[in-house]
Amino acid sequence: MRRNAAELLAPAAAVLLVALVVAVAVGAWPPFVAVESGSMEPAVERGDLVVVTSTERFPWGGLTAHEEPDAPMRLGGTGDVVVFDPPDGERRPILHRLAFRVSAGEDWTDRADPALIDGDCDAIDACPATYDGYVTYGDANGEYDQSAGIAPVVREEWISAKALMSVPNLGWFRVGIDVAIARLGLLPTVAGLIGIAATAGGVGAVLIGRLGRRRDESRP
Known part of the structure; x- marks a missing residue:
């Protein structure tokens, strides 16, 4: 028995x-993130499972944005892909790439990719930056998150983890668990x-x- x-x-x-x-x-719990949107395609698709680590975990410690010269390769592109929580509390955590770091009061559109912004600084609520942080984007999206209104400039303390690798389709199991917890x-x-x-x-x-x-x- x-x-x-x-x-x-x-x-x-x-x-x-x-x-x-x-x-x-x-160094992170949970150590996996299930991808629920196609904003990071083609490298990461809906239903994929992404292994994440703490932003300070050796040997992956620190944050490196896409435009920095020593940017690592992460999930099909250069620059760290991070998980951050929008401050409004109404959206689920977002898995997007760090584009570049900005300083408080900076008109960051001066060094942004023109193809990823809609209008000049006066037309964007998140510009100029009101504090130090990061401009971010999804690889499959046509704009920076801050230009599209998805998120304000991302403070470093909002970033809970960064991605190391992805496993195709295993994320559906995690998505199912989240749905079950929400309902049951x-x-x-x-x-x-x-x-x-x-x-x-x-x-x-x-x-x-x-x-x-x-x-x-x-x-x-």
């Missing part, structure tokens, strides 16, 4: 252990996931056992 219970719970424990190991390695609550969702993992583990154990018995019976 105890052995069967342990076998059923083993898959759920393994999933949790992997998540904890990744979290310890990258955290505890029922966790209980359901444990039940699913236990059931899957039990079915797998039964199948493996049957295959083993058949192999033994076929031996002379």
Whole structure:
């Protein structure tokens, strides 16, 4: 009885252990972000799972924008791709690329890519910058976030993590969990996931056992 219970719970424990190991390695929790929009296509598509790290985690520490000379390659382009929370609290965290850093009072349109802005500084609410921060954009979008009204200049303290790599399609599982938590609550969702993992583990154990018995019976 105890052995069967342990076998059923083993898959759920393994999933949790992997998540904890990744979290310890990258210094962020949760260590994964599910992509819910196409704003970072083609490198990152809806349903992809992005592994993120703390902005100060060695050896990936610090933030480097697209226009800096030593900008790293991240998710199909140069410059760090970060997760930040818009200050209005009405939108979900945004996964976009850092374009360049700006200073308080700066007319940042003077050094912006003309193809990514709509109008001059007078026509953009986020210009001039009212504080130090970053101009950001989604690779697939036609404007900077600050020109399109998606977000004001992004303060560094709004940035919770930065991206390291993406895994295609695995994000749909995380999206499903978020939807379940929103509709059912955290505890029922966790209980359901444990039940699913236990059931899957039990079915797998039964199948493996049957295959083993058949192999033994076929031996002379």
